[in-house]
Amino acid sequence: MNAPAPALPAERDADVLVIGAGPAGLHAAFYAAWRGLNVTVLDARHEPGGQLTALYPDRRVYDVPGLPATPAADVIAALVRQLDGLPVRLRPGTLARTLEPDGDGWRVGTTGADGPRTFRTGAVILAAGLGALLPREARVPGTHPDVRTDVPDPARLAGRRVLIVGGVPQATRAALELAQAGAQVTLTHRRAGFRGSPAELDALSEAGRSGQLTVLAPAVLLNVTPTGAALTVDGQPRDVPADTVLILNGYLPDLNPLQSWPLQWQGEYVPDGPDGRTALPGVFVVGDLAASGQDFKLISVGLAQAAVAANHAAHHVRPELRVRPGHSSEKRLS
Amino acid sequence: MNAPAPALPAERDADVLVIGAGPAGLHAAFYAAWRGLNVTVLDARHEPGGQLTALYPDRRVYDVPGLPATPAADVIAALVRQLDGLPVRLRPGTLARTLEPDGDGWRVGTTGADGPRTFRTGAVILAAGLGALLPREARVPGTHPDVRTDVPDPARLAGRRVLIVGGVPQATRAALELAQAGAQVTLTHRRAGFRGSPAELDALSEAGRSGQLTVLAPAVLLNVTPTGAALTVDGQPRDVPADTVLILNGYLPDLNPLQSWPLQWQGEYVPDGPDGRTALPGVFVVGDLAASGQDFKLISVGLAQAAVAANHAAHHVRPELRVRPGHSSEKRLS
Numbered sequence: 001m002n003a004p005a006p007a008l009p010a011e012r013d014a015d016v017l018v019i020g021a022g023p024a025g026l027h028a029a030f031y032a033a034w035r036g037l038n039v040t041v042l043d044a045r046h047e048p049g050g051q052l053t054a055l056y057p058d059r060r061v062y063d064v065p066g067l068p069a070t071p072a073a074d075v076i077a078a079l080v081r082q083l084d085g086l087p088v089r090l091r092p093g094t095l096a097r098t099l100e101p102d103g104d105g106w107r108v109g110t111t112g113a114d115g116p117r118t119f120r121t122g123a124v125i126l127a128a129g130l131g132a133l134l135p136r137e138a139r140v141p142g143t144h145p146d147v148r149t150d151v152p153d154p155a156r157l158a159g160r161r162v163l164i165v166g167g168v169p170q171a172t173r174a175a176l177e178l179a180q181a182g183a184q185v186t187l188t189h190r191r192a193g194f195r196g197s198p199a200e201l202d203a204l205s206e207a208g209r210s211g212q213l214t215v216l217a218p219a220v221l222l223n224v225t226p227t228g229a230a231l232t233v234d235g236q237p238r239d240v241p242a243d244t245v246l247i248l249n250g251y252l253p254d255l256n257p258l259q260s261w262p263l264q265w266q267g268e269y270v271p272d273g274p275d276g277r278t279a280l281p282g283v284f285v286v287g288d289l290a291a292s293g294q295d296f297k298l299i300s301v302g303l304a305q306a307a308v309a310a311n312h313a314a315h316h317v318r319p320e321l322r323v324r325p326g327h328s329s330e331k332r333l334s
Numbered sequence: 335m336n337a338p339a340p341a342l343p344a345e346r347d348a349d350v351l352v353i354g355a356g357p358a359g360l361h362a363a364f365y366a367a368w369r370g371l372n373v374t375v376l377d378a379r380h381e382p383g384g385q386l387t388a389l390y391p392d393r394r395v396y397d398v399p400g401l402p403a404t405p406a407a408d409v410i411a412a413l414v415r416q417l418d419g420l421p422v423r424l425r426p427g428t429l430a431r432t433l434e435p436d437g438d439g440w441r442v443g444t445t446g447a448d449g450p451r452t453f454r455t456g457a458v459i460l461a462a463g464l465g466a467l468l469p470r471e472a473r474v475p476g477t478h479p480d481v482r483t484d485v486p487d488p489a490r491l492a493g494r495r496v497l498i499v500g501g502v503p504q505a506t507r508a509a510l511e512l513a514q515a516g517a518q519v520t521l522t523h524r525r526a527g528f529r530g531s532p533a534e535l536d537a538l539s540e541a542g543r544s545g546q547l548t549v550l551a552p553a554v555l556l557n558v559t560p561t562g563a564a565l566t567v568d569g570q571p572r573d574v575p576a577d578t579v580l581i582l583n584g585y586l587p588d589l590n591p592l593q594s595w596p597l598q599w600q601g602e603y604v605p606d607g608p609d610g611r612t613a614l615p616g617v618f619v620v621g622d623l624a625a626s627g628q629d630f631k632l633i634s635v636g637l638a639q640a641a642v643a644a645n646h647a648a649h650h651v652r653p654e655l656r657v658r659p660g661h662s663s664e665k666r667l668s
Binding site: 307 | 357645
């Protein structure tokens with residue numbers, strides 16, 4: 001175990017394709033790679049972490065074993081660090097759409113920043129949680145040439161006037177990153193408070209004080225205009241000129257493309273056998289998406305399911321590998 | 335959740351009694367206490383950690399999620415740190431022997447350093463792994479008034495001549511601790527190498543060089559004598575005077591007292607239902623002792639079993655608590 005990964009069969013992009021880079025997906029990737037398999041992890045978002053980085057990166061998680069009172073973003077950072085040196089490729093911004101048999105493996109079609117793609121793989125581990133976390137739609141009256149619900153590459157916005165609307169951690173982070181990259185940032189939210197890690201909130205106050213960016217909150221966004229947006233701040237109307245308007249209202253999970261896959265769905269869950277097997281050979285399910293855990297969702301449970309399924313996936317793809325991984329410490333009784 | 339623990343019913347010593355302070359037992363204790371229950375954890379050894387601290391504290395564990403390449407002793411330290419501020423009492427050096435019904439709870443009889451005791455509890459979580467890890471017997475010819483297989487309180491050996499025989503991590507640590515506490519320590523082993531963390535092995539070399547302790551290895555222990563021991567070092571006989579002789583050969587697991595409990599044992603395993611339930615109401619089993627994991631032992635699996643069983647135990651003891659803990663981050667979708 002933990003041997004250098006043997007070369008992939010030429011026709012495959014991965015031995016194991018993990019769909020979803022939340023905690024369960026990251027740990028499944030770790031274990032499959034640690035068994036010597038080549039792993040690719042897809043995620044619809046631009047960063048790993050699933051719900052932890054999308055919905056509550058600023059909150060502490062108390063119940064991940066061995067990580068007491070740890071900010072959710074740091075839980076993810078630790079799981080990502082565990083992939084160091086292993087043959088795991090993360091493919092952010094990639095949405096899984098189709099599943100087709102491919103010899104004794106599978107072919108997964110995706111869309112994303114790089115356009116449509118196909119991944120050929122020996123096994124699939126579904127770790128898609130509640131579904132792909134897609135940005136909430138912006139419903140803002142008026143017209144403006146560049147209204148977005150995602151955060152573009154900061155370098156592309158250097159020197160431009162950017163209005164960011166939203167109180168979620170992503171809005172705070174985007175404001176800091178874009179200001180840092182040289183954009184002229186105005187951050188606004190309908191409430192006075194913003195969300196973020198203590199360090200981010202400190203940085204936001206400091207950037208506001210020093211004039212590195214402008215914070216208008218509480219404020220109401222009335223509409224966008226061809227040259228910016230109209231707000232109400234303290235009851236007074238105010239026009240904010242902007243080349244780009246980012247409406248960041250968090251994420252909504254979408255199971256849509258996956259739910260057409262023939263997995264005998266039970267509502268929003270995929271039935272799982274004892275080792276995470278689904279109805280399809282070589283397709284496994286772990287974490288919040290697995291039906292067995294539907295009334296008891298804990299990160300630790302998803303992580304354990306991931307470890308078990310990854311070992312079974314390893315054996316499925318390379319039958320010469322035993323299912324049982326042995327002890328990672330190679331301990332001897334002494 | 336995470337509210338101050340309400341007072342125990344007067345007749346009980348604990349809401350939940352966890353047997354075994356390995357990873358699964360420690361995490362079960364965390365979760366039950368985090369749900370607001372009073373928890374006591376028994377372990378036969380003098381320190382928590384189970385196999386990780388008894389058998390391979392010096393080795394790295396690679397596959398605990400979020401703790402990449404972490405020395406086994408540090409994995410345990412992290413799980414112990416997670417108990418900070420929670421109503422958990424650790425009772426090291428306490429061996430569970432008997433189990434009897436006690437109203438709607440249980441009564442567990444123990445032996446240990448403090449003599450025989452009885453713990454009255456609402457629920458029991460068995461996390462005893464391979465069994466109590468008891469010191470291997472010393473089989474040394476000759477007689478000496480103070481030959482031991484455990485390490486006494488270092489303060490009691492200050493100023494005394496102590497011969498430590500063994501190459502396990504426990505021997506290295508004992509040599510350092512006793513020398514530090516003012517004992518005149520000789521450490522010997524049949525092989526040249528000792529085991530310990532890199533820091534411990536460095537400290538051992540340094541202590542040997544500076545004369546703070548004496549290392550004789552490789553050396554053969556021939557027999558003990560009323561005033562010390564006879565060794566062969568480099569083929570030459572050598573008498574080592576000693577007031578105390580510690581024979582530290584590691585640990586052997588012993589399921590003996592538990593195996594008389596009516597748990598429908600399958601060999602060395604206790605059958606477990608989906609939530610870690612055993613045949614006895616209010617008695618749960620998690621980790622390596624649970625039959626469901628008998629061909630797939632991973633720390634992460636034991637940790638998840640512990641979390642699930644602890645939540646069910648909480649509900650068993652306090653039916654007004656829901657089984658489902660909710661999200662520890664109290665996250666809102668935003």
